[in-house]
Structure formats: structure tokens, C-alpha cells
Amino acid sequence: MKRISLLLILSLLPLVVMAQEDNCLTCHRDFEDEDGGPSYLITRDVHIQKGLSCADCHGGDPSLEDMDEVRESRGWRGVPDHLEVPAFCARCHSDANYMHEQNPSLPTDQLVKYKTSIHGKRLFGKKDRKVANCISCHTVHQIANARTPYSSTHPLNLPQTCAHCHADADYMAEYGIPTDQYDGYRKSVHGEALFENNDLGAPVCNDCHGNHGALPPGMASISHVCGNCHAMQAQLFDKSPHSKAFEENDFPACETCHSNHLIEKPGDQMVGNKEPAVCVECHSEGDGTRGLDVAAAMSLAVEKLANAQAEARAALDEAIAKGMMTTDEEFRFKEVQQMLIATRTQIHSFSLDTILTMADAGYEKAKEVQTNSAALIDEYFFRRKGLGLATLFITLLVVALWAYIRKLES
């Protein structure tokens, strides 16, 4: 009897499942494009993956088959207008209690921050339908968290997500802001690290501008923004005499020398008393400061160290290529590299004495590597000469043996 009951229950199960079927997907998949239709895209959406359904956002009764009836059914919200999207998403995302049930680690302040952003201010204040709302950045039906590789907010995709509007000169025309940020970023040291080296630690747009509360960093906050990663440079600069001078002249801290989006890989040519050094953009002969003299001395010290490092590298590479045991020198060379990095970083203090001391110490270490590597190379040639000599001796011995045997035979 028990077995019959179980069979009955199992045979009825498909009917129960059918009754709960999401008719939204069933109908929409009939007429939507498999490549881009929302009902197909949605399988990669975090909301569906977490068990939510179309009706959880759009409202309506998903068990109904007639669309007109669905529109009349409970809680129907349909497709929100551009201006209504933030509230549409915030219905859940600003509800701390609800979000705690779904994902306790997710913040619930996105709407609050969005209202402080340029996007939010224009959307709510000027009813601007062109500014970004939630779905402009997160997409509509393929929303995924920023760690998901196909997400529009994944670091590798985010620059293009912002560029979709910000690099479109026609679209941005009425706002009067530049549209070359993406081009600049792509060529920058950060863009290169991200796109060419796949370094996900490289900053993308939102690391400097914020995401939901996106704003251009203010004058005072630039060194804080850059200092998040370039902490040492920011600390040294803040204590340097330039910090006050920049502030008094309304020069943004890092940007004045390094630019903003097109931040090129800094080179030693940036420091010095003549072009292309950035120092000459403010300092000139007889300007009443020691600026150009200090710049020239810093440039010389760093150049001397960089050259010594390159020579040490060349000598070390030669010793490696010759198969000599270079473990200690490679190890010592790493110290030289570290000292070069530290000296270059110290430039942000503009303290000549400290820079000269550090550069000299690095130079001595580089010369040590070069001398030791040269000794290893000498050792290699000594071995080669030894091998040649041994070959000569062996050949002579063979010849002598041959002559001796002939003599014995005769």
C-alpha cells in the first residue's frame, strides 16, 4: 500500500512542477533572439542564479499564460522608465533586512552614494535621461558581481563599460567634458598593466573615481586617491616643500607632473633641469629657488645609479649565459634593483641629501655585482684556456706515442 502511495505521489510530481513553471521564460523564449534576448541572457544573471525569478523584479503572476492577464496580476511593475531604475533596484538593494537574507556581505548604500554622484545628481535633479543609472553599468539581464569574468564591472571590462558613454563624443557633446579618457587610460602605465599584463591589481576607472558615488577626485583628494597604492610617494610628497607650494598655486598634487588618465610609465627623464623634465614647467633660471640645481643633481645621481645597474645587469647576464654559478650575484642584483626603486621613489621628497646617499649606496652595490660578475666571466675564459691547453697536451702525447711505437716496430 505504501509503495502504491509513493508511486502516486511521484507520478503527480510533474503536474506540481508544471503548475509552478515560470511562464515568463516559456513565452519569451518563443519570440526572443537566442543570442541577445533577455530570457536567454538571464541564465548568466546573478539574480536568477540565486533563485529569483523574472517576477521578483518585474512583478506579475508567472503562472499565468496570457500576457494581458499577467499585466493585470499582482504587483505588476513591468519595465521601469530610465528615471525609475534606481528606485526599481533599490527596492531590494537598499533594504538592509532583505539583503541580509540574500547576501549579508553586500552593501546597501548604493542608492545613497548614487545620489551624491554626478550621474545621480543629474538624473534626480535635472531628470536627465542620458546619464548612467544602475543598468547602464551593470547591464539589464546579465548582472554579475565584479569578480565574474563576464561581468561588465569586472576590472578587465569596466574601462569599456564607462567608455561606452564617456568615449562617445556625440553622446557626451552637451556635457562639455573630454572624451579621451579611455584612449589615455589604455595607453597609460595602468592600462598597459591591465590590458597587456592582465594585472587585475591595476586601477580601473572606479578605483580613482568611486563607483556608485562616481565623481572626479577633488584637488585635495588626488594625493589620497593615488596614495592608496603609491603610499610611499604620497607620504614623501606630503612632507616635501612642494606640497605647500602646489596647494598655494592650486596645482593638483600628483596630476601636475604625472597627468591624469594618460599616466605614462615614469622615467628618469622626467627629472632634470631641461626638457623633457617636468621640473622646467614651473622652475626657471633665476626664479629665486634652488629648484633647477636640485633637479639637475637628482637627475645625475639617479642616472649614475641606473647606468651602473644596467652595466651590472649586462655583466651578470653574460656570466649567466656562460653557465657560471651566479646565485649570489643575482641575489645581490635584486638589492640593487630595490635600491634603484627606493631612490626613484625618494625623488618625491625632493630632499637632495637623502637621494644622494641612497643613490651612492646603490651605485656601490651595483659596482660590486659588476666586479664579481666580471670575475666569473674571467673564470670562464680561464677554464676555456685550460681546456685548450689540456687538448694540446693530449694531442702531443698521442703524436709522441705514435712516433715511439713506430720506432719500436722499426
Place this chain on the structure above:
Amino acid sequence: MTENKTSRRGFLGVFLGGGALATLGSILYPVARYITPPALSEAKLSQLKLDFARADIEGEPVKAKYFKYGRELGIIFITDAGEMKALTAICTHLDCTVQHRPDLGIIWCSCHNGRYDYNGQNISGPPPRPLTQFVINEIDGTIFISREDA
């Protein structure tokens, strides 16, 4: 004629003996050089005995010292809790040397503000991977460092 033969034989004998000696020398010299330990030695990778003690680490301003483990640079430091720990000292982001920051309670890379906890876990900034932990054995005041996988 006999004299001539003798001197030619003598010459050949000397030539042969000298050649044999030189050959022997050219074989024995590399053997001797191979047996003599080289001036530059590579640390044994299975274990490293540090030439400083815990007190030396405590005596440093940031309670940390660097050591060379084979081809790697390591950092040994003393935590707030007085525990001695050792990690690889090369940042996993762009190979800078990390440092102990007792004021922040972290291992810090000054190049891009990369931060690691005392177990080597990357906790903030760009480093993509943790630092590797070394095993420390302190026997009668002498510190021995080894790798977990060694």
C-alpha cells in the same frame, strides 16, 4: 750513429714522459678544483641555519631581519604576540621587497601599498597571491628555517 739513436730515443722518452705528466695534470687539476669547495656557495635548500638569534631580531627597530634562502629572500619578524614568523620577502605583485610594519601589524610592500597579514595572506592592495610561509625551528637559541614542502 748509435749515439744519435740514443739521443733521439732519449728525446722521445722525455717528450712522452712530459706529455704524459701534462696530460695527467690537465686531468687532475679540474678534479682537484671540483673537490675544493667554491668561494661562492649556495645555501642548502632543505634547511637554513640563521647566523643571528631571536634577540637580534628583537633588537631591530621594526623587529625584523632578512635572510637569504637559496635564491629567495626571506623575512623573519616578531609579531605583537611575541611569535616569531618567517615569510618569503618578495611581493607577489611586482617583486618588490616587503617589510614588517609593527605599527600597522602587517607585512607591507611600499611599491603599491600591498598588504599581507602575519600568515602571508594578501589582505589588501594589488598583490594577487599570498607570501609563502617558512617553518621556523628554534633549537637552543639557534634558528633553523625550512620550507613546508621541503
